[in-house]
Amino acid sequence: MERKVKVAAVSYLNTKPLLYGLRNHPVMDMMELSVDYPARIAQQLVDDEVDVSLVPVATIPRLKEHHIITDYCIGAEGPVASVCLFSDVPLTQIKRIYLDYQSRSSVALFKVLLREFWKLNVELVETSGDYEHLIQGTDAGVVIGDRALIQRHRSRYIFDLAEAWMRLTSKPFVFAAWIANKELPAAFIAAFNDAVGIGIKHLPEVVAENPFEPYDLVTYYTKNISFPLTPGKRQGLQRFLEYLEEDKSFIARNIPQ
């Protein structure tokens, strides 16, 4: 490839360890990096505005071609802490649920869990801007990322989606993975894989660089988010894609084209 590889990453704290090693790494000479929230970078990859994204895995069915190019992901093997249903009332008293406009994977996961695990009949409401203030009384909300870590201090009931997924399937969950929408040079892939792995071995430095009061980032990076894309996580991902496949109308209904 003559031109630089365009790479888009998630702008949340959960991605900082994956970006840490890119700085001062030779791979930076081969690429351009941009960051945004997950739903935006998903659209950029579908529209071919970028070549690689840390893309929500729920976007895979919308890509003509996809290649998972690294050994790292945003995953969880237990409670993830930052992808939750937040509520003032117990599950059975919830009437309406606001869905996070920044998310693709977690909203799709939530719909799977509503159907297969919680079996609730509630009104779902799409959002397009700030909505956390609407989470009160019998109105609940799915919130992801840094905003979820803040919302943990505001809501009485917290239902962790990764934990629920593990109860349903006994498999880990993958929220996002580094995915290319075309073949990329092997030299770039090798260098990029090396660079994104560096931060996982330097978590204390990553935490020191990102002061954050609402939640302990050491816990977040070591006990909640799980970065290695293991065979177990690939199985969990496969299982999730099968659930999405079962609900064929999922894409048409839930993802604006």
Ligand SMILES: C=C(O[C@@H]1C=C(C(=O)O)C=C[C@H]1O)C(=O)O
């Ligand atoms: C665990 C998280 O994973 C994220 C959830 C995503 C989604 O719901 O589409 C996409 C990317 C990840 O950053 C989180 O943001 O809290």
